Amino acid sequence: MPLRQTRRTPATRGDRFAVLDPATGEAFDEAPDQHPDALDAVVDRAHEAWRSWRADPAARATALLAAADAVEAAGADLAPLLTREQGKPLAESYAEIARTAARLRYFAEPAPGPRPITDGRPVRSEIRWRPLGPVAAIVPWNFPLQLASAKFAPALAAGNTVVLKPSPFTPLATRLLASVVSTALPQDVLTVVTGREPLGARLVSHPGIRHVTFTGSVPTGRAVARGAAASLARVTLELGGNDAAILLEDVEVERIADRLFWAAFRNCGQVCMAVKRVYAPARLHSQVVEALAQRAKTVAVGAGLDPGSRLGPVNNAPQLARVERYTAGALADGARAAAGGHRLDRPGYFFAPTILTDVPPGSPVVTEEQFGPVLPVLPYRSLDEAVERANDTGFGLGGSVWGTDLDRAEAVADRLECGTAWINHHAELSLAQPFAGIKESGVGVAGGPWGLYGNLRPFVVHRPDEA
Numbered sequence: 001m002p003l004r005q006t007r008r009t010p011a012t013r014g015d016r017f018a019v020l021d022p023a024t025g026e027a028f029d030e031a032p033d034q035h036p037d038a039l040d041a042v043v044d045r046a047h048e049a050w051r052s053w054r055a056d057p058a059a060r061a062t063a064l065l066a067a068a069d070a071v072e073a074a075g076a077d078l079a080p081l082l083t084r085e086q087g088k089p090l091a092e093s094y095a096e097i098a099r100t101a102a103r104l105r106y107f108a109e110p111a112p113g114p115r116p117i118t119d120g121r122p123v124r125s126e127i128r129w130r131p132l133g134p135v136a137a138i139v140p141w142n143f144p145l146q147l148a149s150a151k152f153a154p155a156l157a158a159g160n161t162v163v164l165k166p167s168p169f170t171p172l173a174t175r176l177l178a179s180v181v182s183t184a185l186p187q188d189v190l191t192v193v194t195g196r197e198p199l200g201a202r203l204v205s206h207p208g209i210r211h212v213t214f215t216g217s218v219p220t221g222r223a224v225a226r227g228a229a230a231s232l233a234r235v236t237l238e239l240g241g242n243d244a245a246i247l248l249e250d251v252e253v254e255r256i257a258d259r260l261f262w263a264a265f266r267n268c269g270q271v272c273m274a275v276k277r278v279y280a281p282a283r284l285h286s287q288v289v290e291a292l293a294q295r296a297k298t299v300a301v302g303a304g305l306d307p308g309s310r311l312g313p314v315n316n317a318p319q320l321a322r323v324e325r326y327t328a329g330a331l332a333d334g335a336r337a338a339a340g341g342h343r344l345d346r347p348g349y350f351f352a353p354t355i356l357t358d359v360p361p362g363s364p365v366v367t368e369e370q371f372g373p374v375l376p377v378l379p380y381r382s383l384d385e386a387v388e389r390a391n392d393t394g395f396g397l398g399g400s401v402w403g404t405d406l407d408r409a410e411a412v413a414d415r416l417e418c419g420t421a422w423i424n425h426h427a428e429l430s431l432a433q434p435f436a437g438i439k440e441s442g443v444g445v446a447g448g449p450w451g452l453y454g455n456l457r458p459f460v461v462h463r464p465d466e467a
Contacts, residue, residue: 036195054130063186068102114128134162135161138213144167166192175194178192263425290338324351340353401413
C-alpha cells in the first residue's frame with residue numbers, strides 16, 4: 001500500500017469565507033467555502049479509498065506511526081496557526097499538538113483479530129471485526145486538532161476512511177493538520193471539507209456515510225442524529241456538560257485552589273468537561289470565593305501569541321455574547337461578581353475571568369453550560385443537598401469531589417450522575433480510558449479500545465466441525 005500520494009482538492013463553489021483572530025476580532029485569512037454538492041464526489045472517493053485501506057492492518061499501523069512523527073515535526077507551523085484562529089495561549093496549542101500525535105501512536109496497533117466463541121455446540125463460531133466504511137467527523141472550535149484526532153485516529157486504525165469537517169471558526173489549523181497527516185496516508189483516506197451550512201447537514205445525511213461522529217451543542221447534536229437517521233448511519237455524539245465540583249468539609253482550600261481554578265478556566269473555560277459550578281460548604285464558601293477571585297484578578301489575560309498570556313480570548317463573537325448574557329442575567333438577579341463580570345475594554349473577544357457568588361440556583365449560569373471564563377460558587381448546608389444539586393441537570397459528562405479523606409470523597413463521587421468522576425482533580429483523561437456522558441451529554445463512547453470498537457462491526461462466521 002503506498003504511503004505518499006498527491007491529493008486531489010474537492011470542488012468548491014468558487015468563494016471563500018473569512019477566518020477571524022479572536023484576539024483582535026479582525027480577519028487574518030480565508031478558507032474555502034465548499035459547496036454541499038461537492039460532497040458526492042468526496043464521499044465517492046473516500047469509499048474507493050476504503051477498499052484498499054481496510055485490507056491491510058499492518059500498513060495502517062505503520063501509516064499512523066508515520067503520521068504521528070509528521071505531526072510532531074510540523075508543530076512549529078501548526079501551533080501558531082492554531083493559536084491565531086482559536087485564541088488559546090501558544091503553550092496550550094503545543095500541548096494540543098502533542099496530544100494529537102500521542103493519540104495517533106496509541107491507535108497505531110493492528111485491529112483486533114478473530115475471536116472464537118465457545119458455546120458447547122458442534123460448530124466453530126468466530127467473531128471477526130470489520131470496518132464500517134466512510135466516516136463523517138464534525139469537530140468544534142475549542143480543541144480543533146485534538147478532537148479531530150480523537151475521531152479520525154480510531155476510525156483510520158479500524159480501517160475506515162474519514163471525511164472531516166472543522167468548525168468555520170477554526171478551519172485553517174485543521175486543514176494544515178490533515179495535509180500533514182495525509183503525507184503518511186494513501187490518497188482520499190482522510191479528506192477535509194470546509195464551509196458554512198448547509199455543508200455539515202448535507203455531510204451527516206449523505207447516504208455514503210456509515211458513521212457520524214460529532215462534538216458540539218445539544219441542539220446541533222439532535223439535528224445531526226436526525227440527519228444520520230436518514231441512512232441509518234451509526235452516531236457518536238459528545239454534547240457538552242455542566243460539570244459540578246463538590247468541595248467537602250475537610251478540603252484544604254489553598255492547597256486545591258490553583259487546581260480548581262484551572263479546572264474551570266483552562267482554554268478560557270471553553271472545555272466541555274471543565275468545572276462549571278462549584279459547591280462549597282457554607283462555612284468555607286467565602287474562603288473559596290476569595291481564593292478563586294484572587295486568582296481570577298491576577299491571571300495574565302491577553303493574545304495567545306503573547307508569551308506572558310495565561311488566558312486568551314473567547315473564540316468567537318456569538319460565544320462572547322452568550323457569556324455576557326449569562327453573566328449579566330445572573331448579576332441582574334442578585335448575584336455578585338467577586339472578580340470580573342464584564343467584557344474587557346480592548347479589541348477582540350476578551351471577557352474578564354469571573355467568579356460569581358450569591359447566584360440564584362435557578363440562574364442559567366448555573367443550570368446551563370456557559371462555556372466561558374465564568375464560574376459560580378454556591379454554598380451548601382448538607383452533603384446530600386450538594387449531591388442533589390450537582391445531579392440536578394440535564395447534562396451528565398463529568399464531575400469531581402475535593403477533600404482530604406479520599407475514601408469519603410470516592411463514596412461521594414460514586415453518587416454523581418455522570419460518565420467520569422475525579423477526586424481532587426478534574427478533566428484529566430488518559431488515552432486508554434473510555435469517555436462518555438449520560439443524559440444529554442451524549443451517545444456512544446470515545447477513547448481507548450471502546451473508541452476503536454465504535455468504528456467496527458462484528459461479523460460472525462459459523463463452520464461445522466464436519467462437512
